[in-house]
Amino acid sequence: MTGTVAIGLLQILVVALGAPLLVGVLRTLEARLVGRRGPTPWQPYADLRKLLGKDAVVSETASWVFRATPYVLAASMLVTALVVPVLVTRPPLGFAGNIVLLMYLFMLGTFFLALAGLDTGSAFGGMGSSREVAVAALAEPTVILAVFALALRAGTINLGGVVERVEREPWLAANPAHLLAFAAFFIVMLAEAGRLPVDNPATHLELTMIHEAMVLEYSGRYLALVEWASAMKLFVFLTLLANLFFPWGVTSLADPVPVALGLLALAGKLAVLTALLALVETSVAKLRLFRVPELLSGSFALALLSVLAVFLLR
Amino acid sequence: MARLGYALAALVGLAATALGVAGMLGRAGTLAVPWLVPLGGLELTLDPLGGFFLALVGFVAVPASVYAIGYAAGSTRGVLAYLVFIVSMCAVPLAANVMTFAIAWELMSLASYFLVLQERERRETADAAWVYAVMTHAGLACLLAGMLLLAAWTGSVRFADWRAAAPALSAGARDLAFLLLAVGFAGKAGVIPLHVWLPLAHPAAPSHVSALMSGVMIKLGVYGLVRAGTDWLGGGPAWWGTAVLLAGVVSAVVGVLYALVEHDLKRLLAFHSIENVGIILIGVGAGMLYRHAGLGELALLGLAAGLYHTVNHAAFKGLLFLGAGAVVHATGTRDMERLGGLVKRMPWTAACFLVGAAAIAALPPLNGFVSEWLTFVALLQNTRVAAPALNLVFALGIAGLALTSGLAMACFVKAYGITFLALPRSEAAGRAREAGAAMRAGMLLLVAACVALGLGPTVVLPRLAAVAAPLAGPGAPARPGLGDWLTVQVPGDFASLSTLAIAAALALGLAAPLVALRLAGASRRRRLYETWGCGRMLQTARMAYTATAFANPFKRVFDFFYRPVKRLDIEFHPASRLFVERIEYANPTRSIFEDWLYRPVLDALHAAARHARAIQSGSANLYLAYILVALLVLLVLA
Numbered sequence: 001m002t003g004t005v006a007i008g009l010l011q012i013l014v015v016a017l018g019a020p021l022l023v024g025v026l027r028t029l030e031a032r033l034v035g036r037r038g039p040t041p042w043q044p045y046a047d048l049r050k051l052l053g054k055d056a057v058v059s060e061t062a063s064w065v066f067r068a069t070p071y072v073l074a075a076s077m078l079v080t081a082l083v084v085p086v087l088v089t090r091p092p093l094g095f096a097g098n099i100v101l102l103m104y105l106f107m108l109g110t111f112f113l114a115l116a117g118l119d120t121g122s123a124f125g126g127m128g129s130s131r132e133v134a135v136a137a138l139a140e141p142t143v144i145l146a147v148f149a150l151a152l153r154a155g156t157i158n159l160g161g162v163v164e165r166v167e168r169e170p171w172l173a174a175n176p177a178h179l180l181a182f183a184a185f186f187i188v189m190l191a192e193a194g195r196l197p198v199d200n201p202a203t204h205l206e207l208t209m210i211h212e213a214m215v216l217e218y219s220g221r222y223l224a225l226v227e228w229a230s231a232m233k234l235f236v237f238l239t240l241l242a243n244l245f246f247p248w249g250v251t252s253l254a255d256p257v258p259v260a261l262g263l264l265a266l267a268g269k270l271a272v273l274t275a276l277l278a279l280v281e282t283s284v285a286k287l288r289l290f291r292v293p294e295l296l297s298g299s300f301a302l303a304l305l306s307v308l309a310v311f312l313l314r
Numbered sequence: 315m316a317r318l319g320y321a322l323a324a325l326v327g328l329a330a331t332a333l334g335v336a337g338m339l340g341r342a343g344t345l346a347v348p349w350l351v352p353l354g355g356l357e358l359t360l361d362p363l364g365g366f367f368l369a370l371v372g373f374v375a376v377p378a379s380v381y382a383i384g385y386a387a388g389s390t391r392g393v394l395a396y397l398v399f400i401v402s403m404c405a406v407p408l409a410a411n412v413m414t415f416a417i418a419w420e421l422m423s424l425a426s427y428f429l430v431l432q433e434r435e436r437r438e439t440a441d442a443a444w445v446y447a448v449m450t451h452a453g454l455a456c457l458l459a460g461m462l463l464l465a466a467w468t469g470s471v472r473f474a475d476w477r478a479a480a481p482a483l484s485a486g487a488r489d490l491a492f493l494l495l496a497v498g499f500a501g502k503a504g505v506i507p508l509h510v511w512l513p514l515a516h517p518a519a520p521s522h523v524s525a526l527m528s529g530v531m532i533k534l535g536v537y538g539l540v541r542a543g544t545d546w547l548g549g550g551p552a553w554w555g556t557a558v559l560l561a562g563v564v565s566a567v568v569g570v571l572y573a574l575v576e577h578d579l580k581r582l583l584a585f586h587s588i589e590n591v592g593i594i595l596i597g598v599g600a601g602m603l604y605r606h607a608g609l610g611e612l613a614l615l616g617l618a619a620g621l622y623h624t625v626n627h628a629a630f631k632g633l634l635f636l637g638a639g640a641v642v643h644a645t646g647t648r649d650m651e652r653l654g655g656l657v658k659r660m661p662w663t664a665a666c667f668l669v670g671a672a673a674i675a676a677l678p679p680l681n682g683f684v685s686e687w688l689t690f691v692a693l694l695q696n697t698r699v700a701a702p703a704l705n706l707v708f709a710l711g712i713a714g715l716a717l718t719s720g721l722a723m724a725c726f727v728k729a730y731g732i733t734f735l736a737l738p739r740s741e742a743a744g745r746a747r748e749a750g751a752a753m754r755a756g757m758l759l760l761v762a763a764c765v766a767l768g769l770g771p772t773v774v775l776p777r778l779a780a781v782a783a784p785l786a787g788p789g790a791p792a793r794p795g796l797g798d799w800l801t802v803q804v805p806g807d808f809a810s811l812s813t814l815a816i817a818a819a820l821a822l823g824l825a826a827p828l829v830a831l832r833l834a835g836a837s838r839r840r841r842l843y844e845t846w847g848c849g850r851m852l853q854t855a856r857m858a859y860t861a862t863a864f865a866n867p868f869k870r871v872f873d874f875f876y877r878p879v880k881r882l883d884i885e886f887h888p889a890s891r892l893f894v895e896r897i898e899y900a901n902p903t904r905s906i907f908e909d910w911l912y913r914p915v916l917d918a919l920h921a922a923a924r925h926a927r928a929i930q931s932g933s934a935n936l937y938l939a940y941i942l943v944a945l946l947v948l949l950v951l952a
Binding site for chain 1: 812826846847
């Protein structure tokens, strides 16, 4: 029991504290790749601290939905940290649902954030909300199908079960179905976490932004929570990619040594994925909004192929 | 007087719930009055499936009637039809022979027809009621044809005898009977493309009736499908389940797509009823396919998921219709573009509607999530069916369900955000007042139901599994092990679910940032200021996003489906074209089902009617001659 609680707390700490660092490393890498020096990887922590010290300015039009949303968002992300196998294959809330639960937890956050975007009565907020839910809705089938492809192989949709199965049979990771599902999932990650080429997290240009338009009215501690939660979303998505498809190092034991090794392995895998993400983001331009569905249907096709590959190669 | 009627309806609902739950728990009973009606007499039987749907009637009738005490107390119009409607809906799932069923079914249709006609002063209401009457009777014709054929083939009008005799029928006969019954029941359930009456009739009725029509009446179509497919005919070939599953996918996706571009609050909810019937049918269809494949415990899971979504949809759609009714009551409009800002003027209604919206968007830990999760889990296990074509059908179901749930989330962001948030978009919305105590009580009852069904799958699911077990075919466990009090465990470590644990974790997760911010010494001050607007002088509701604008990305992405038409009318000043007097812009979508399916049929009907006019001269002598000829022909034939 104490072991479970300790693992849970540790996973939450890793996700909650690691997320800003991941965003910081990503920004530094991207700056270097385009020939700028860029801020230090620790900059997001400083940003969050600064935001926490400021007063929150809230629109007169906004209701309690606007003020509650940052907390709902943070809560949903913290719960995902207990569901996803970050360090161990069977995390404390691993039994409470599975990847389906995970997707709906992300939807919970998106739902409230989109409502908050509408709540202030600003056209920007509404525009961001409308686009965000459109992207989220179109990404949904891909996620589920990619997971289905994994579940077909593993015989379970419990995240821990998938991880254990791939660990037992490492050759699965080189399987075409597996690789197709990885590609599909990676594209969905770009869309869900609001990265290029779907959304540009660095811009505040009205016509192009999605996520930033939605959270435009947030300030102070509310903005800090929203930013932190979106960093956690990116962290959790990358962790999923790392641990579902390449589960080496994720331990099924709750002992200190394997867990520490697992942490190291996770850091290594995340570093590789972050570098990959930085490469993608610096080499592609943002898509026009109405080209995004084409990208997402491309990823859906990949996921469908992955499912078919399982049936054909069975 | 009206209050008394609605209170009586609530009592009937309570009794129905009690009796229905007893039936679900295994109490059986029969009531037969042979002399009351011809052809077999009146016969009612209580069994687990009938009990479930009987309980469902009561489950929505109680809150809807309590709500009506506050909503419709001013007028006695429609009280009698309302009572008849509830009682006939109770009788449908209990009916044990063809005559009893037909009478109950027709009473239900007629009572709801009169309820739809309640606000008959409005032209569109009369049209809606007319379409409803035509569609429901076309469905009845299919049902009667199917039932009479079965009665002729099996030699009995009692459903219990069909069960015994159906397996001996030829495959073609069984297929024909299933097709006729399925089309009739699917029409009542609002399955696409037989849905055209639903988005017309449901919004036209008063809101407590809409709640019952959407929450319960269309479910009796689902009842019929389940009953016919798995009980009367005792399972069938793979195409039955495939057809039901694919009809479910089409209904779910198309229903939610229409809802997205609909800005009439109650019509939007009606389209979501089509979507949710689709989700139910995905579960039921999966169950039928698994039954065909001989996988009893998976068939059980699929059917139980469908039943779970049935009761869930009754809870949240009832709640949403009652909430929409409160909005209409307070503002006098259903047009979302004229609403807004109600969260401050109607806080109770807004909070209740938010719970309903979150539940229908399948957000954890509410009830919609539980049943969609179950449906997903049932579908995802299709690898155990060794037929690639069927696996593909399942994969389609999975993708369709995922797309539907994403789009439904988007749609309810629109429905809630535009109706309740931001600034009021009309004077009426600015003057709105909170609903009265009885209406709030009705809504709160259903909020409690949404939460309880969300947190308690470990209690509810085994009961539903017991209802579904006799329908799942041979090999279904009578008492499936489905986990303990905390966790629903699908057999074989495939998946598990604990909404209680999720709810507890979410509550802790809400509290943790509050504490963490306090400890981190974050500023706790809050300043109120106007919304930022690029330096404009004042903020008005016209600057906020509208429902049309919100739905526009979807309209563009799915334009192959919506086929939007653009109309731009500009009136210039007579003196100079440089001065514009008026601009009118419309961008409506078209219904491909009306254009491609109903329009040709209606045109053909009209053409046939024109030709038939040639023999309708109006001369009585000629008609007498017709009768004589007909008589002679019949005599010769006989």
